[in-house]
Amino acid sequence: MNIGVLALQGDVREHLAALAESDVLARPVRRPEELDGVDGLVIPGGESTAISKLAVAFGLLDPIRKRIADGMPVYGSCAGMIMLARTVLDGRPDQESFHGIDMTVRRNAFGRQVDSFEASVEIDGIEGGPFHAVFIRAPWVEETGGDVRVLGRVAEGAAAGRIVAVRQGNLLATAFHPELTGDLRVHRYFVEMVRQAAPVR
Numbered sequence: 741m742n743i744g745v746l747a748l749q750g751d752v753r754e755h756l757a758a759l760a761e762s763d764v765l766a767r768p769v770r771r772p773e774e775l776d777g778v779d780g781l782v783i784p785g786g787e788s789t790a791i792s793k794l795a796v797a798f799g800l801l802d803p804i805r806k807r808i809a810d811g812m813p814v815y816g817s818c819a820g821m822i823m824l825a826r827t828v829l830d831g832r833p834d835q836e837s838f839h840g841i842d843m844t845v846r847r848n849a850f851g852r853q854v855d856s857f858e859a860s861v862e863i864d865g866i867e868g869g870p871f872h873a874v875f876i877r878a879p880w881v882e883e884t885g886g887d888v889r890v891l892g893r894v895a896e897g898a899a900a901g902r903i904v905a906v907r908q909g910n911l912l913a914t915a916f917h918p919e920l921t922g923d924l925r926v927h928r929y930f931v932e933m934v935r936q937a938a939p940v941r
């Protein structure tokens with residue numbers, strides 16, 4: 741089983757490290773040929789406008805859309821969540837997404853004054869207590885379609901109740917960055933999704 745990390749921009753290295761610690765072979769994906777060899781893909785945090793632009797330039801936009809339509813498991817954190825959203829609010833007019841999850845996200849939603857903050861988030865389906873979640877100019881999910889499962893909301897503070905983790909079929913997204921905190925539970929959850937979806941090789 742191979743998991744790729746979309747390596748156009750953002751915290752690619754941290755995701756590769758978190759996956760390696762979760763005992764899977766993880767590799768950077770920059771070219772369409774590299775995409776062909778992976779059973780699942782992580783889209784890192786970073787800047788969704790840059791990732792969008794580079795995905796077009798590297799010829800990855802349509803191949804990733806197609807793999808998603810064919811059922812490849814994908815996990816997006818922060819900018820990666822934005823890249824998975826069908827509709828992006830406060831995006832740039834030319835910003836593209838992979839159109840995976842039937843949801844509307846708002847970029848930089850928590851307010852520009854509070855560039856980053858930490859909060860406690862309980863994730864449905866992941867045991868062991870709430871996540872110490874780190875948000876950096878993060879989006880939140882404003883609307884979800886019928887079969888999108890809300891997995892987590894901010895528990896306390898001004899943003900209490902905001903949706904920050906979702907799953908739709910083989911697609912998983914969090915507005916926060918588990919790759920930065922050493923808590924491997926989201927990566928392990930995703931690895932299990934890929935294992936269940938991957939053809940036996």
Ligand code: GLN
Binds near residue numbers: 818822
């Ligand atoms: N604000 C960024 C964007 O719009 C996301 C920030 C992040 O990934 N930490 O893409």
